[in-house]
Amino acid sequence: MSNSELYFDVEDHRWPIIYSPGYNITCLGLEKLHPFDSAKWGRIFEFLRESGMVDESTIVAPREPTQEQLLKVHTKRYLDSLKWSFKVASITEVPVAAFCPNFIVNRRVLRPLRLQMGGTVLGGKLAMEQKWAINLGGGFHHCSSDNGGGFCAYADITLSIRYLFEKYPQIKKVIIIDLDAHQGNGHERDFMEDPKVFILDIYNRRIYPHDGFAKRAITRRVELDYYVQDAEYLANVEKNVSRALDEFQPDFILYNAGTDILDGDPLGGLAISPEGIIKRDEIVFSQARTRDIPILMVTSGGYQRNNARIIADSIINLWRKELIKCEKAEEFLQQRQRVNSDSDADAVKKKSKSK
Numbered sequence: 001m002s003n004s005e006l007y008f009d010v011e012d013h014r015w016p017i018i019y020s021p022g023y024n025i026t027c028l029g030l031e032k033l034h035p036f037d038s039a040k041w042g043r044i045f046e047f048l049r050e051s052g053m054v055d056e057s058t059i060v061a062p063r064e065p066t067q068e069q070l071l072k073v074h075t076k077r078y079l080d081s082l083k084w085s086f087k088v089a090s091i092t093e094v095p096v097a098a099f100c101p102n103f104i105v106n107r108r109v110l111r112p113l114r115l116q117m118g119g120t121v122l123g124g125k126l127a128m129e130q131k132w133a134i135n136l137g138g139g140f141h142h143c144s145s146d147n148g149g150g151f152c153a154y155a156d157i158t159l160s161i162r163y164l165f166e167k168y169p170q171i172k173k174v175i176i177i178d179l180d181a182h183q184g185n186g187h188e189r190d191f192m193e194d195p196k197v198f199i200l201d202i203y204n205r206r207i208y209p210h211d212g213f214a215k216r217a218i219t220r221r222v223e224l225d226y227y228v229q230d231a232e233y234l235a236n237v238e239k240n241v242s243r244a245l246d247e248f249q250p251d252f253i254l255y256n257a258g259t260d261i262l263d264g265d266p267l268g269g270l271a272i273s274p275e276g277i278i279k280r281d282e283i284v285f286s287q288a289r290t291r292d293i294p295i296l297m298v299t300s301g302g303y304q305r306n307n308a309r310i311i312a313d314s315i316i317n318l319w320r321k322e323l324i325k326c327e328k329a330e331e332f333l334q335q336r337q338r339v340n341s342d343s344d345a346d347a348v349k350k351k352s353k354s355k
Contacts, residue, residue: 004066006121007167013332015054016126016133017315018119019045020061023137025112040308041116041137044299047312053319057336058329060126062118062135064111065159073159073190075146082110082153091148113140113153120156120298124164127252127294128171132285132324134315139256139300141184142209150182150208151301157254158190160296161197164252172196175250177241177284180258180300181268182207185214192217198248202236204228204269220244226269230276233261238283245287253288253295257281259302259310267303274306278314285323 010016025038037043048054070079081087085105089098097105116137126133140152148154157176164171175198176191178184183203188211191197198219205223215221220243222236245253259277260268272280281297288295299311318324 004063004069006063006065006069006118007125007163008063008122010060010126012328014058014060015326015329016123016130017048017054017059017136018062018123018126018133019059019136020115020119022064022115023112023119025109037303037305037307040302040311041299043308044136044311044315047309048315051312051316052333052337053316054329055333055336058333060122062115062122064114065118065121065154069159070114070154072162073145073155078146078148082106082148088153091143091153092151110153116140117154117156117159120160120296121163123296123298124160124252124254125167127296128164128168130326131292132288132295132297134297134324136299136311139180139258139298140186141178141180141256141258141300142182142186144186144189147186149186152186155186155190157184157187157256157298161187161191161254165196171251173198173248173250174252174254175200175244175248176254176256177244178203178256178258179237179261179280179284180256181260181265181270182258182301183209183211183214184256185209185211188214188217198244198250200240200244202240207267207269219248224270227271229271230273230279233270233272234276234279234283237280241284241287245291245293250293253284253293255284255288255295255297256300257284257297257311257314258300259307260300262302262304262307262310265303268301274310274313277310278317281314282317282321282323285318289323 023041085102086098088105119135120138123133123135138156142150143152143155178201181204200220201218202222261270261272263271
């Protein structure tokens with residue numbers, strides 16, 4: 001298998017958690033002109049590492065899709081349009097980026113998004129092998145095959161699902177559970193006429209993108225108003241996720257776990273607490289584990305500095321409740337920690353003897 005393949009074998013001591021430092025966006029300070037935390041993904045990883053759950057040797061770094069692989073989902077016309085900084089500025093909602101040389105925009109903005117797209121595709125394979133996977137990035141649910149928007153330049157959800165259908169003949173039906181605050185109009189447009197894909201979308205109907213055409217693709221739609229709080233929201237999640245899974249009986253779950261539902265989010269308009277977000281993710285994973293359905297989670301939107309902490313806390317909660325686990329990764333990390341501890345102890349002894 002060549003180094004350009006998005007599906008590749010992973011050592012069994014690694015969690016099915018996908019991340020690369022290349023996910024993070026820095027572009028001459030322009031990233032600060034958008035409310036999105038462009039270092040969110042790296043900060044999620046740092047919080048997970050501080051918890052003792054993972055380190056660099058126990059997670060998986062994805063590969064960046066090639067042009068040929070991008071053409072599996074995107075039109076050539078759309079990909080060509082990304083060679084214009086004006087187009088990328090429009091998608092990322094940072095107008096001043098239109099005046100940056102495109103080679104800088106491509107390297108500093110688009111490449112991190114492509115790498116996250118590779119993570120979502122690889123996550124499908126890892127979830128099939130280990131029953132679950134989490135991409136610390138991805139979830140670009142406003143991007144379709146021929147158009148981007150809302151900080152979403154590549155249709156990672158669509159490409160991941162197409163790879164699953166292509167590589168795993170046993171997968172006949174996939175459900176997208178989209179719990180970002182915004183309607184997932186990108187994947188909805190891509191799977192408009194596809195009976196193999198069920199879309200459950202729970203979102204704030206008062207905010208972007210207001211895509212009436214894409215709504216036609218939503219199989220189970222729950223439209224919320226401004227400032228919905230935990231009790232109402234979690235009741236809607238639990239009821240509708242359970243009913244959707246019972247009705248469709250999918251072979252795979254792609255869970256778009258946006259945290260822009262958090263109270264105070266400048267774009268989401270809902271009022272869910274950090275504890276509510278953690279409980280939401282627990283509900284979705286519990287439903288998947290109870291039914292033994294592979295699940296891939298992507299992190300999608302979330303526009304406050306504390307989103308990274310909440311996402312990490314949610315993943316740690318899933319781990320502690322044994323809704324996600326990887327015994328070989330845990331054993332490997334514990335062994336490394338023991339070796340490091342022994343080395344530190346030996347160093348202290350040698351230092352004492354030398355005095």
